[in-house]
Amino acid sequence: MxxxxxxxxxxxxxxxxxxxxxxxxxxxxxxxxxxxxxxxxxxxxxxxxxxxxxxxxxxxxxxxxxxxxxxRGLRQVGQSSTGDWNTSGSRTLAAGPERVLDAFTDPELRGRWLPGVDLSVRGLRPGKSLSAGFSDASGDAGWLTLWLEELPDGRTRLGVGHGKLADAEAVARYKAFWKERLAALKSLLEEEPR
Structure with missing residues (x-):
């Protein structure tokens, strides 16, 4: 492949x-x-x-x-065993899990670090996880899953899974996208701690 x-x-x-x-x-x-x-x-x-x-x-x-x-050529990097295309990213953030989730669920706050993205929340476990439909200005869609782990020092380890992507090119594009956007989220949360 x-x-x-x-x-x-x-x-x-x-x-x-x-x-x-x-x-x-x-x-x-x-x-x-x-x-x-x-x-x-x-x-x-x-x-x-x-x-x-x-x-x-x-x-x-x-x-x-x-x-x-x-x-053995049975799957490409970024492709799941079912044939779906996925990417992920992670970041440790100087904020509690509730504040991190707010950055995704509050449209005004989300617009400051993740502009042009709409999320339709499908599942939410406060302080633990979120699943949502994802769409952006380019017309791309997918499925977003967040995992949060509160660290002893009050920071939060965030994992982002972005699934149901179109192909390997979308995987590469969104891998870079999440690296950039999670850096922007980190900056925002560090500049404006709650």
Missing amino acids: SGSTGRRITEKLSDEVLRGATGRDWAGWFAVLDAWDATRRSHAEIAAFLGTEHRMGGWYAQSVTVGYEQA
Whole structure:
């Protein structure tokens, strides 16, 4: 498959770290999966095989599965196992979780760091998470999921998942978009703490 964007999971997770956590490096796991004929299996089957037969923890089973699928051309970077296109970003912010959520749910405040974006909130767990439909001035749409973790020092770790994107080009565009917009959110919250 061509047109993949971003760094492959095998570049993000080193052989050394993978070997230390699972007993094998990327080549070792790829050999195991090739011998098992994993290219003919679903994402869920591969991850379950790694977890059950090889006692691999869930995060590593998912990471190895995604890395294998990317390496074997079964999915591109930014593409989910269902074929959907997704990107994500994260930032630690000098504000509590309620203030961070306000920056997304209050249209006036949101307009100051995320102009031209409309969100239709579908689910909200105060201080914890938010899910919303996303649309912007370009006509692009998608699905936004936020995860928040309050840190002991009062800051908040924010994770943003942007799903249901059109293709690999949209993944690349929104990866850069969220990097820029989360930096703007950080500046806003640090300039105007509540």
